[in-house]
Amino acid sequence: MPTPSRRPRADAGRNRARVLEVxxxxxxxxxxxVQMADVARTAGVGIGTVYRHFPTRQAxxxxxxxQRFLEILGFARTMCEKAASGREAVRTLLEHIxxxxEDGxxxxxVIESTLGNTAPRGPVQAELRELGDTLIARGTADGTLRQDATFDDLYMLVGALATVARANIGDWHRFIDITLAGLEPRTDPASP
Amino acid sequence: MPTPSRRPRADAGRNRARVLEVxxxxxxxxxxxVQMADVARTAGVGIGTVYRHFPTRQAxxxxxxxQRFLEILGFARTMCEKAASGREAVRTLLEHIxxxxEDGxxxxxVIESTLGNTAPRGPVQAELRELGDTLIARGTADGTLRQDATFDDLYMLVGALATVARANIGDWHRFIDITLAGLEPRTDPASP
Amino acid sequence: MPTPSRRPRADAGRNRARVLEVxxxxxxxxxxxVQMADVARTAGVGIGTVYRHFPTRQAxxxxxxxQRFLEILGFARTMCEKAASGREAVRTLLEHIxxxxEDGxxxxxVIESTLGNTAPRGPVQAELRELGDTLIARGTADGTLRQDATFDDLYMLVGALATVARANIGDWHRFIDITLAGLEPRTDPASP
Amino acid sequence: MPTPSRRPRADAGRNRARVLEVxxxxxxxxxxxVQMADVARTAGVGIGTVYRHFPTRQAxxxxxxxQRFLEILGFARTMCEKAASGREAVRTLLEHIxxxxEDGxxxxxVIESTLGNTAPRGPVQAELRELGDTLIARGTADGTLRQDATFDDLYMLVGALATVARANIGDWHRFIDITLAGLEPRTDPASP
DNA sequence: GATGAATGAGCATTCATTCAT
DNA sequence: CATGAATGAATGCTCATTCAT
Known part of the structure; x- marks a missing residue:
């Protein structure tokens, strides 16, 4: 790894990245x-350094x-254009999430118990919102999603999916199937 | 209140019920x-008594x-027969859950963070399973649920619903709508 | 000391007294x-026990x-009646303080830096006030103290004396001499 | 303010003065x-610079x-000659202190808890001593102070006064009154 | 059975000081 | 000379659980 000497020069927040990764x-x-001290020790820095960059465990x-949101966002952007339809784009996104x-x-x-279900702050939030709106719009436009589908639906389903996947409540692929089926255009507007 | 003298009569597990309720x-x-000591104090018993009945916070x-499961089970039994169809029976159950x-x-x-998503043990589990199977069977029989719907689907959706409702991720009524739509018989076999 | 077995029965706050003493x-x-842990270790109790009795270092x-105030109060009561005059009673009190x-x-x-100069709360305060008033009254009555001497003067001088004695600023006996001289009846009302 | 470019000119100990002032x-x-880092930030220098000039918080x-002593010394020199008598000179000094x-x-x-009651080192100490001796000598010579009054008395009273004023123990003007009364020539040699 | 005092490992956080650049 | 990132020992406090009475 990029750690030539023990105390490089700390070029800007090189340590920050390392702590985050660790x-x-x-x-x-x-x-x-995991305790803050574990993080520091494993990262090979003093605990004070951890707190310099992240003034709180919660921070x-x-x-x-x-960071996770950003990764997902990156993936979503790439995949968005390749998908065959709006619904498939949403499916790909959900599968990734x-x-x-499941992997983490x-x-x-930890994230859930520390932050509750707080949405990300700042620019990331805006980008997420934009991406979601785009996906939904594409799906309603190409007729692969219900006309009344909204960003809030997507947001809610993502949250639910996260729970299913992390808590191992069931087969989350199946959850996506059911969920997307529920978002399909209603053939029969008056359900029996 | 029922605490005339210092030690009322120590009737069997009267204390257990009181502690549970409190x-x-x-x-x-x-x-x-909430700390174990709070529970004891509020229940008007010593902390040792709490631990006699519940050897652990987790317990x-x-x-x-x-207890919650039992309440839900009771409600479900009553409602089950009144519903117009299998799907409506499931809907009523989900709405109740x-x-x-939302109310709690x-x-x-607390339950989530303490127990993860562990299913109830023992007899309750069996009863729950039985009830769920019955509902699903009724729905597939009367054609208001997909033929491939299973108890596991229901279990998973309940878990997801719980998250949506407790974390305030979105409108859980809407979650039920989408989810039940996804469980309807597939008009268009084209989707995977 | 009264510590027959390791965990006697903790008759009431036997431990409390021990912790306080230590x-x-x-x-x-x-x-x-001195750290809270030191106190616990030296007293032979767990640190939790220290915190049970004194929820805070400040407490x-x-x-x-x-406790110190009480000791001084006790001494003061005893000495009060033996003194030859009001002024001598005050002197004896100041010498004791x-x-x-000096001894502590x-x-x-520690007391100064933790509590600032906060006067004791509750009953002790009242008793202290009463004692002080009595002394001053006696002195002004028997003509050994200035007519305008007040409890506040005494309180202030005690505080100053405490500083002189604890910080080793000078000879506190001399401080008392000067101070009492300043409280004598004014022979010459218009000082030259 | 005098910070045109990043490094003004680094004039000698210009920084030292700024840090001290801040x-x-x-x-x-x-x-x-207040933390060392606060001082550095407010002074607009790096924390390393603060430590270059003052190797320790205590320093x-x-x-x-x-610096404070010097200010007081300056005031004292000016006022000393104007006072009507030795005692009045002392009074003026005490009032100023x-x-x-009270103002600070x-x-x-901070000074008290950091330095205890350590007297200033070096030349300032000598000047202070000289000034005090002069005042006392004047007072004993013109008969406005007890013959046995000494520099140590003055030093002690200043320390006590500082406590009264900073801790708000009482009215420090009154403290000066009593104290100076105690330093008057003894009319009545009866008291010890 | 009941009581509640005692336990003590565990934890997040602070801040004066150092030193590589 | 200046900088400020890094350091890490130190500290007050919590709370689930135990056990002597």
Whole structure:
């Protein structure tokens, strides 16, 4: 790894990145029982350094969560154009999110218990919103999603999916199937 | 109140019931910050007594959760027969569950963070399973649910619904709508 | 000491007294660098026990300070009647207080830096006030103190004396001399 | 302000003065909770620079205290000659000192808790001593102070006055009154 | 059975000081 | 000379659980 000498020069927040990476790793493997001191030790820095960059345990978790959002956002942008339809675009996104939560169950639980279900702050939030709106619009336009589908529906389903995937409540692929079926245009507007 | 003298009569597990009731109350109002000592004090017993009946905090939470399951089970039995169709029976059940979690958000969070998503143990589990199977069977029989709908689907959706309702992720009534739409018989076999 | 077995029965706050005694000792010898854990260890109890009786470091210091006040109060009552005059009664009191602060310099500093100059709360305060008033009244009545001497003067001088004695600013006996001379009846009302 | 470019000219100890000034300000306003980093930030320098000039927090406080002594010394020199008598000269000095401590209570406490009651080192000490001796000598010579009054008395009373003024123990003007009365020539040799 | 005092490992956070650049 | 990122020992406090009475 990029750690030539013990105390490089700390070019800007090189350490910050390292701490973040290490923390994500530890949370993923050991969950909430990870202590700030563990993070520091594993990252090879003093605990003070961890606190310089993340003044609170919660701040650290927030940073990790934001990083995750960014990864998902990146993936979503790439995939968005390749999908055959609006619904398939949503499906791909959901599958990715489900996988992220399955792969990082412990981390997911830490984020959930620390931040509740707070949406990301600032620019990320705006980008997320924009992306979601785009997907929904595409689906309603090409007729692969119900006309009344909204961003809020998507947001809600993502939250639910995260729970299903991280808590191992059932087969989250199946959850996506059912859910997307529920978002299809209603053939029979008056359900029997 | 029923505490005339210092030691009323120590009737069997009168205390157990009292502790359980008080604990549910406190968790509902103050969430996870409730301490075992609070429970004891509020119940008017020593903390040792609490531990006699519930050897662990987790055990106490489990007992509360089971009680909840029982209430839901009771409601479900009553409602089951009145519903117009299998799907409507499921809807009624889900609506009830959503309401329970909305009304007891803090308690819901405590249960979630303490027990993860562990299903109830013992007899309750069996009864729950039986009830669920019955509902699903009725729906597939009367054609108001997809033929491939299973108990596991229901279990998963209940878990997801609980999250949506307790974390306030969105409108859980809407969640039920989408979800039940997804469980309808497939008019268009084209979707995977 | 009255510690037959390791965990006697903790008759009421036997432990409380022990912790208080030990804490006073340690503060007297090592001053502010004493940690709560030290107190617990030295007292032979768990740190939780210390916190049970004194929920805060400040609370512990307050208790020690109050104890000191009580000792002084006790001494003052005894001495009050034996003194030849009001002024001599005040002198005896001041000498005692000076001695207490000289003997417990480090403890005095801890009390000062923790509580500032807060007067004792509750009943002790009232008793102190009463005693002081009595002394002043006697002195003004028998003509050994200035007619305009007040309790507030005494309170202020005690505070100043405490500083002189604990900080070793000078000879506190001399401070008392000067101070009492200043409280004598004014022979010459218009000072030259 | 004198910070045109990033590094003005680095004139000798221009920084030292700035840090000193800023630190005194901060201590006066926020007391002991001021951190070294606050001082650096407010002074617009790096924390390393603060430590270059004052190798220790205590050193910084000492420098501030010395500065104060110098101000008082300056005032004393001016006033000394104008006073009507030795006693009045002492009174004027004490009034000034009381005012300084009242105006800078928080700073006073910081100095006290950091330095205890250490007298200033080096030349300032000598000047202070000389001034005090002069005042006392004048008072004993013109008969407005007791013949046995000494510099140590004055030093002690100043220390006590500082406590009264900074801790708000009582009316420090009254303290000066009583104290000076105690330093008057003894009309009645009866008292010890 | 009941009681509640005692336990003590565990934890997040602070801040004066150092030193590589 | 200046900078400020890094350091890490120190600290007060919590709370589930135990056990002597």
């Amino acid at each position: 923390a994500a790793h530890l949370f993923t493997e050991r969950g909430g029982e 650290l978790v927030e940073a990790i969560a934001e 489900g996988q992220v939560h 169950r412990a981390l997911s639980r | 604990a549910a109350h406190l968790f509902t109002e103050r969430g996870g910050e 106490l939470v489990e007992a509360i959760a089971e 959503g309401q329970v979690h 958000r803090a308690l819901s969070r | 804490a006073a000792h340690l503060f007297t010898e090592r001053g502010g660098e 512990l210091v307050e208790a020690i300070a109050e 000076g001695q207490v602060h 310099r480090a403890l005095s500093r | 630190a005194a300000h901060l201590f006066t306003e926020r007391g002991g909770e 910084l406080v000492e420098a501030i205290a010395e 009381g005012q300084v401590h 209570r928080a700073l006073s406490r």
